[in-house]
Structures are given as structure tokens and as C-alpha cells.
Amino acid sequence: MTIYDISSKAGVSIATVSRVLNGSDKVRPATRKRVMDIIEQYDYTPNVFARGMGLHSLQTIGILCADSSDLFLAKAVFYLEQELQANGYESLLCCTGYNTDIKKNYLDLIVSKKVDAIILVGSHFIGTTEEENQYIKDASAQVPIMLLNASFDHPNVYSIFCDDYATMFEAASSMLDAGIRDILYLYNSDSYSGIKKQKGFQAAMQGHGVADYEKRVFFYEGSLEQMSEIADFVGQIAQETTFHGILASEDALAIGGIKYAQRAGIPIPQGLSVIGYNNSMLTTCCTPELSSVDNCLKNQTHQLIQTLLGVLAGEGMPTKSIFSGKLVKRGTTSF
């Protein structure tokens, strides 16, 4: 079934069929109905390739993320795909892994697929040097780039993110205000957002006059799927560092802290306060349940798609949309 078959069966030209297909208002209702009937009767669907050639678009958005099985990223991808679908766009998903060099290749690849825009999910795609980010500039010359949970200043690049610095600053401050000054900071990523969080923590500690805060920051290298190993890690730290609070850049790390405390017989939150980040489903898995920072992912993804639709429609859209997270208090904190 092609547009020619339909046109001959309906007794019109292919141009008219095309107009009906694309919802042009310059078709007489009677003609439209006649064509529509044939289309439905034969269950005709336009060939996407031919359509792509004409439109230079397939109504498809490329989604790049490091690891779609990561709790946070998976949720982001899910929300994005749902909203895109609702607006008539398909999603081409690419999982790049965390290797920097490979990301560039994937971006090139997906650009060559003629997607209408590209969404970079998570802050792993933004490096600290100009050179590292050159590949994003290059891609942005071809197609709009949307950043979720990251920020980058460049034409045709739109950033939607949570102000992780301020949010972590507040989380740390609330713990400090509660009189807990010997806080451990656990993190596992030096991504754009990871660095912001850490700076927020440090600023809060500094602001409260805590001197040795730099020695209280620990990087965890292992997998976030093995909480007991994270607990081991915290246990090692505990041998040479005293702490009564844990702030983590990821819920999983915080859970490792809780597990350590349970092993060591430290009561939570009396002997140790713990705050996680992302407010994921993990927060309700442990006992007591984990207080965590909600970075309002759903709002972010919604804003991102709205911005994207605006950009594609040629409207002027904000280059940056900044949200602020908030602490969701549960059983691992008493303040």
C-alpha cells in the first residue's frame, strides 16, 4: 500500500492524499472523508522512510544516558519517554556507559540518525574543560541539545537541573543546625552535579566553622548494587574518623551507612543521622527509613519536554530552568 494506491482507489491525486494525511485544512470535507475511508479500509500507514526524506525528520528524539538501569536515570528515561510519546515523538535510546571517549562516538552516531533533538540524561556528559565539552558544541550545531540534571552554556543547548549546590547546602545546614558537626560526606561521582553537591556540603561546613571538613569527604569506587560492600567501606572509615552524621550523594551510599551502623550496634537516629540523595525507592527499603533529598525529577522532565517542544516549534525558550530540591524527612534523622 502506497500513497499512489490510495489516491487511485479514492479517485484523487497523491497530493490530496498527502494533504489529508498531514491534516491540511485546504481539503473539502467530502474529499477528506472519501480518502480517509479508503485509508482505514486498507489500513494504510505512510512509509516512514519516504516521509523522513521529505520532512527531514522522523519525529524522533535521541535519549542518551550512561546506564538506563541506574535507579535515578531509569526513572528519568521513563518519564521522558512517556511525555515524548504523549506528544507524538518516538525515543531512540542509547546507553553509553561512563567512558568519556565512547560518549562522543554515541553522540555522533545518534546525530547521524537525524533525530529532531537529543536529550542527555544525567550530568556525566558534562566535563570540566572546554575541550571535553567540544563534542556537545559540535552536536548542538546540528540539533537542539537538552541537558537533564546538568548545565552548559552554549547556543542551542538547554539546561534543566536541580540546584544541587543549594540543596545539599541546606541539607548539610539542617544537620549542622541540629548540633551534628562531625559529618561524613560520601560520594561516588565527579560529574557536574556530583561536584556541585560536594561544594554545597563544604560551604555549609565552612559556614558553620567546621575546620576539618575536607578530611571528611570520601569517594566510593565500587558498585552501588552491593550495599554490604558500601557498609564495609564506611566501617573502614569509622576506624580512623569519628562521625555522628552521614550525608551521601546517592541513596545507596546512605544505605551503606545505615547497614554499617546496624552492624556496629549504633542506634539511628540517636547515635547517627543519615541523609541520602534522590529520594529513590531505596529510602523505604531500610529500617529506619532513609531521609533523603528529593530533586523533583518529574518536574524536571516535564519542564524539559515543554522546553523542547517550544524549541522545536521555533519559540524562544529559557536556556536554563533551575529547580530546587527539598529534604524529605524520615526515620534516619530527628531534626
Place this chain on the structure above:
Amino acid sequence: MTIYDISSKAGVSIATVSRVLNGSDKVRPATRKRVMDIIEQYDYTPNVFARGMGLHSLQTIGILCADSSDLFLAKAVFYLEQELQANGYESLLCCTGYNTDIKKNYLDLIVSKKVDAIILVGSHFIGTTEEENQYIKDASAQVPIMLLNASFDHPNVYSIFCDDYATMFEAASSMLDAGIRDILYLYNSDSYSGIKKQKGFQAAMQGHGVADYEKRVFFYEGSLEQMSEIADFVGQIAQETTFHGILASEDALAIGGIKYAQRAGIPIPQGLSVIGYNNSMLTTCCTPELSSVDNCLKNQTHQLIQTLLGVLAGEGMPTKSIFSGKLVKRGTTSF
């Protein structure tokens, strides 16, 4: 940049450029090099739409799943995407949700996108009646259908799954053999795989001469992200049913059981044994850690892609690939 530009710059015809592009061996090495140099110099990439029209393929596989943020499905999607990517295929992701009617529309949609094959992730796509599954038959007339964690007999449909019946039978049997006969079975899905698991449980109970096993099966309706609500649910059951073992069709449900026990002051595993399913990251979040059934998802996805590649290459491939899961013993069981 088109194939015409390259051909004129290289002083050859577009046919030769096309041959170079497609790795035909009927090109003189010198000519090939000359063309390749121009291609690289101008960073030329063939237009995917035009190529698609010629080849009737975009080297793209459609992936349908109900919810890509579900722990199990997310991992499956991740593994699949990685392996497809490694074999030169792109992934078009669609999250359908759990509504049956909507699934059909999505499948039609993705078929119309001319994907080379479709992977249905999870058993939610298979119904119990012929009529429910008609949409799969229809789609299979157009393109190969791959089922992950489900089974369906039809030409051009390939099933890769874990024998959930036998696996759950064994898990239940091991608990029964340990002398625990008052077992609670928790589940949250009547999908193909969900039914198999439940039947496995029932067969084991029956085989061990437990009479009232049908009254010990409970369906949980709520979200799997709120473990405390699951714990509430288990608490309600406990008011009228005695049990010393819990078998769950999902890790999250099992964790709800653990949380209930912690609240009620029941020691695990002394007073209650718990076994989950999927062996997800949740198993290491709780204390004690959750014994769970590993359904070897990674092996399944690998086998699926191998089968798919074979099918696309026109080779004869097994219609069904069946794996068997195994119980990973952790702290919530003592046998």
C-alpha cells in the same frame, strides 16, 4: 553533503561511492582509498532516510516494555540495548504502561516505524486468551517478535524465558523441606510469568501435603516503591493467618515482609524465613539481606540477542530458549 558531492570530488560515480560505503569487495583498493579519503575529509555520513528507503531497514530494533523504571525491566532494557548497540543496531524504546488496550496501539505504531524486529520485555504482553494475543500474531506477520521472560507459540515469534514454574517450585520445596509449612505467597501480577510462579508454589505445597495452600496466596495491588505500605499489608494478613515463611514473586514484596517482621519484633530467619524473586539490588538493602531467586536475566538477554541476530541473518533458530533460575541464599533463610 550527499553521495553526489562525494562522487564528484573523488572523480567516480555515485555507484562506486555506494559500494565503498557498503563494503562491497568489487572496488579497486586504490579507488576505495580515494573515496574513503574524501568521505573522511568532509566527514560525510549517508542520509539514514534515503538509505532506509533502499534497504527497507534502519538497523533499528523496537523495544517495548511496560515500565522502564521497574527495577527488573530497566535492567533488561539496559542489557538489551548494550548488546544491540554492540551489534550495530539502534534501539527504539517504547514504554507502554500496563493497560492492555494501549499495548496494541504501541505495537502497531512501532511496526509502522519499520523496525527490523521487536522485543517485548516482560511477560505483561502475553494474555491468557487467543483473542488477547491476536495483536502479537498480527505483528509477527510483519517482523520477528522476540519475547523476553514470556512464551508464546506462533511462527516468527521467539521466546526466551526462565522456567518460573520449576524455579518457584524448587524455592518453595527448599523451604518446605526445612520444615516450614505455613508459608505465605505474595504476588502482584497475573502476567504469564506471574501465573507460572504461583503454580510452582502451589504444586510444591500440594506435593508436600499442605492442605490450605490456596488460602495462603495474597495479591498486593499497591506500588512496589513504598515498602512500608507493603509491610502494612503483610501486617493485616498476619492478623488472621499464621505463617513462618514468606515466598514473594518480587523482591520488593519480600522486603515488605521483612519490614513487617521488624516492626512486630519477629527475628529473621529464626521466626520467619523470607525468599524474594529477581535477585535485584534490593536484596542487599535490608538487614538481614534477602535470599532471592536469580533468574539469570543477563544470560536471557544475551541468548535473545543471539537468537535475534540469527533470525535476521535468515538462519534457523530455536523457537524457545528456557533457562532455569536458582536460589541465592542470604540472611533471611537458614536452610
Place this chain on the structure above:
DNA sequence: TTGTATGCGTTATCAG
């Protein structure tokens, strides 16, 4: 081994 000509199924630009 290379070149020519044609088809692929649309969309879009003109006339009418």
C-alpha cells in the same frame, strides 16, 4: 572494476 538509469514513497511547489 566502474558508470548509467531507475525506483523507492513521500512532501512541497507550482499551476490550474
Place this chain on the structure above:
DNA sequence: CTGATAACGCATACAA
């Protein structure tokens, strides 16, 4: 409002 026709960029059968 409708129809003819020219792109669109590539693959490929057929010629040379």
C-alpha cells in the same frame, strides 16, 4: 480546493 511534477539521497540491476 485540486492535480501534475520536481525534488529528496541512496541502492541496485544492468551496461559497458
